[in-house]
Amino acid sequence: MALNSRTRSLLLLLSPASIFLGIFFLGPLIIMVIFSFLEPGLYGGVEWNFYHWNYGRILGWADGEWEEFDPVYAAIFLRSVRIAFINVIVTLLICYPTALWVNGLPSRWRTLVVFIITLPFFVSLVVRLFCWVLILRPSGFMNSILLGLGIISEPIDIIFTETAVLIGMAYVLLPFMFLPIYASVEKLDHSLVEASSDLGGGPIQTFFRITLPLTLPGVAAGAILVFIPSLGNFIVPDLLGGAKVLMIGNLVEQQFLSARNWPFGSALSVTIMLVMLTLIILYLRRLKRMEINQ
Amino acid sequence: MRQTDTIAEVKGAVKSFAAPEGGKVRALDGISLEILHGQFVTLLGPSGCGKTTLLRTISGFEELDAGEVRIAGVKMTNVPPHRRPVNTVFQNYALFPHLSVDDNVGYGLDVSGVARNERDRRVNEALDRVGLSGFGLRKPDQLSGGQRQRVALARAIINRPKLLLLDEPLSALDRNLRQTMQLELKSLQNDLGICFLFVTHDQEEALTMSDLVVILNKGQIEQTGTPEELYHQPATPFVAEFVGDGSLFTGRIENTSDRPVLKTNDGLCLPLGRDARVGETATLLLRPEHLRLAPDQNDESLGILEATLEQSVFHGAIRNYICRLSNGALLTVALDASDTAYKRITTGDQLRLAYPRNLPYLIKQSGNGT
Ligand SMILES: Nc1ncnc2c1ncn2[C@@H]1O[C@H](COP(=O)(O)OP(=O)(O)OP(=O)(O)O)[C@@H](O)[C@H]1O
Ligand SMILES: [Mg+2]
Numbered sequence: 001m002a003l004n005s006r007t008r009s010l011l012l013l014l015s016p017a018s019i020f021l022g023i024f025f026l027g028p029l030i031i032m033v034i035f036s037f038l039e040p041g042l043y044g045g046v047e048w049n050f051y052h053w054n055y056g057r058i059l060g061w062a063d064g065e066w067e068e069f070d071p072v073y074a075a076i077f078l079r080s081v082r083i084a085f086i087n088v089i090v091t092l093l094i095c096y097p098t099a100l101w102v103n104g105l106p107s108r109w110r111t112l113v114v115f116i117i118t119l120p121f122f123v124s125l126v127v128r129l130f131c132w133v134l135i136l137r138p139s140g141f142m143n144s145i146l147l148g149l150g151i152i153s154e155p156i157d158i159i160f161t162e163t164a165v166l167i168g169m170a171y172v173l174l175p176f177m178f179l180p181i182y183a184s185v186e187k188l189d190h191s192l193v194e195a196s197s198d199l200g201g202g203p204i205q206t207f208f209r210i211t212l213p214l215t216l217p218g219v220a221a222g223a224i225l226v227f228i229p230s231l232g233n234f235i236v237p238d239l240l241g242g243a244k245v246l247m248i249g250n251l252v253e254q255q256f257l258s259a260r261n262w263p264f265g266s267a268l269s270v271t272i273m274l275v276m277l278t279l280i281i282l283y284l285r286r287l288k289r290m291e292i293n294q
Numbered sequence: 295m296r297q298t299d300t301i302a303e304v305k306g307a308v309k310s311f312a313a314p315e316g317g318k319v320r321a322l323d324g325i326s327l328e329i330l331h332g333q334f335v336t337l338l339g340p341s342g343c344g345k346t347t348l349l350r351t352i353s354g355f356e357e358l359d360a361g362e363v364r365i366a367g368v369k370m371t372n373v374p375p376h377r378r379p380v381n382t383v384f385q386n387y388a389l390f391p392h393l394s395v396d397d398n399v400g401y402g403l404d405v406s407g408v409a410r411n412e413r414d415r416r417v418n419e420a421l422d423r424v425g426l427s428g429f430g431l432r433k434p435d436q437l438s439g440g441q442r443q444r445v446a447l448a449r450a451i452i453n454r455p456k457l458l459l460l461d462e463p464l465s466a467l468d469r470n471l472r473q474t475m476q477l478e479l480k481s482l483q484n485d486l487g488i489c490f491l492f493v494t495h496d497q498e499e500a501l502t503m504s505d506l507v508v509i510l511n512k513g514q515i516e517q518t519g520t521p522e523e524l525y526h527q528p529a530t531p532f533v534a535e536f537v538g539d540g541s542l543f544t545g546r547i548e549n550t551s552d553r554p555v556l557k558t559n560d561g562l563c564l565p566l567g568r569d570a571r572v573g574e575t576a577t578l579l580l581r582p583e584h585l586r587l588a589p590d591q592n593d594e595s596l597g598i599l600e601a602t603l604e605q606s607v608f609h610g611a612i613r614n615y616i617c618r619l620s621n622g623a624l625l626t627v628a629l630d631a632s633d634t635a636y637k638r639i640t641t642g643d644q645l646r647l648a649y650p651r652n653l654p655y656l657i658k659q660s661g662n663g664t
Contacts, residue, residue: 189388191384191386191388192388192390192391194355194375194384194388195382195384195388195389195390196390196401196405197355197374197375197376198353198375198376198380198381198382199376199381199401199402199405199449199450199453200376200377200402200405200406200453201376201401201405202376202405205405206376209401209404209405210390213392214390214391214392
């Protein structure tokens with residue numbers, strides 16, 4: 001084999017990672033794709049027959065003879081994508097100004113504030129989400145405070161709604177948006193901001209023409225890091241959405257753990273992956289075009 | 295506009311910074327400065343003397359603690375940087391890495407909403423002026439250091455500022471390029487008729503380019519003057535040391551056989567010109583070009599110094615002879631390198647050096663020249 005020495009040493013360096021990924025990522029993935037085309041066994045497990053009706057149930061060609069098409073799956077998909085998308089926007093709107101603010105602090109405060117922002121993530125996710133249940137439920141902290149202040153006259157029933165799921169989701173994924181944005185804001189050369197201002201650019205123009213474009217890689221990374229876990233998350237909708245706000249993650253979890261229909265769960269997972277992949281490829285293409293156009 | 299119109303004025307500027315290690319740093323300590331129409335003014339001083347701080351208070355990035363800045367007669371207190379009629383060439387150029395050369399140069403026009411045609415015309419004109427036509431589509435990282443410097447320059451002049459601030463714009467360039475850019479900057483300034491306030495800590499650069507040089511030290515102005523004034527009549531020992539080469543001797547002026555001499559504490563005796571005032575304390579500045587080898591016959595108009603040659607350094611047209619005086623001080627003598635008469639001088643030789651008594655400049659201790 002005519003490998004030059006650089007390629008060879010690269011392969012050597014990569015091999016532990018390749019072996020790890022091969023066993024723990026690619027393997028399960030292949031099993032999942034294969035399962036999604038097999039017939040569900042009666043009490044869990046699979047029958048080794050080719051069976052495309054799993055996808056038919058989701059995408060619409062199941063005619064009721066073997067399996068039945070139900071538009072609810074597509075609806076749940078749409079809702080999940082919508083929630084994930086809104087979550088990206090919400091976390092972005094919270095994190096970007098915060099990152100700018102933190103970056104403006106004296107240097108000895110900066111590390112401390114970044115530490116404080118990541119502090120909640122030392123506590124178990126489930127515990128933190130239960131706190132949100134305590135805060136959001138009709139007799140919870142939020143309602144007692146708002147009632148006490150006289151801002152509302154009746155408790156708001158927010159728990160087990162999409163809003164509650166969104167609040168929890170944004171809370172859980174905030175640092176995934178904050179850290180990449182902060183990293184790129186911190187890297188931004190302040191003299192560029194001054195140069196813009198020097199040339200007559202007001203604060204708003206400077207932001208949109210200089211600061212934002214130059215920190216876009218951070219925003220892009222944050223958006224992907226938030227979007228993907230939001231789409232597949234099942235703990236947040238489980239705890240804060242109750243049975244009412246199902247997301248794909250819950251659906252998959254149900255298929256594997258309660259309904260014991262592994263092929264259908266696999267088909268759902270493969271579909272999520274394909275949807276996610278398509279969206280991300282479109283997004284990255286778009287981003288690249290934006291960078292070229294500048 | 296007449297030549298005498300004041301474009302920019304700084305009055306009693308004071309600026310302190312809280313030092314992180316405690317206490318305060320007075321970066322500007324009562325600076326007053328006036329820049330007239332069409333002038334090329336240079337701020338010269340050692341590192342940390344407040345040059346950048348002064349520029350930043352003029353461009354609006356720092357607010358003054360006391361005093362004021364006026365540009366074209368308008369008080370600039372509380373006017374934000376983007377509303378001030380000055381532009382800056384930053385030390386690291388601060389080119390926008392995501393914008394093409396065209397868009398970098400056109401930035402000042404784009405943010406003020408100049409019409410497309412007009413904008414393109416002026417961008418091309420500015421690029422033409424700095425010799426970068428045809429580079430419009432490149433990104434800054436596709437340019438050489440000198441080309442980036444020119445883009446920064448084109449970008450800063452496109453708004454036709456009243457005053458252009460340049461913070462050590464040439465310090466990142468190599469020597470040859472720096473000399474070319476010095477000439478180009480000077481002629482650009484002539485063509486545009488814009489005032490330049492130029493910062494450097496390179497005295498040679500300051501002397502070759504400026505109409506007026508301001509010497510800063512520890513946040514205060516030591517002297518303001520033309521390059522000739524600074525070189526020949528430095529107001530303080532600091533200026534004498536900072537501008538040009540030479541040695542300084544401080545002592546009291548006394549009379550010896552009816553001629554004034556400068557007696558230093560360590561026992562040197564330097565003959566002075568007739569107009570030196572006996573009884574005063576003063577500092578004598580001996581430049582390398584003041585000194586020659588002493589002739590054999592006695593000459594009353596010459597001051598004579600005995601010295602030992604330590605080292606000779608070739609400098610092309612001249613050769614510098616570094617000599618040690620009897621008190622241990624070093625003195626540099628510049629002699630014509632092509633003159634064969636000096637060939638036989640070797641290291642360790644005892645030399646008799648001479649200077650015309652009334653040629654070297656005498657700095658009075660009060661700070662004013664004689
Ligand atoms: N933001 C700041 N905080 C604290 N001290 C500062 C600040 N900016 C400048 N200084 C101090 O003010 C003094 C003047 O600084 P300045 O940057 O004006 O020097 P300079 O003359 O431009 O020096 P150089 O030739 O090295 O660029 C220095 O002692 C510096 O330490
Ligand atoms: Mg400086």
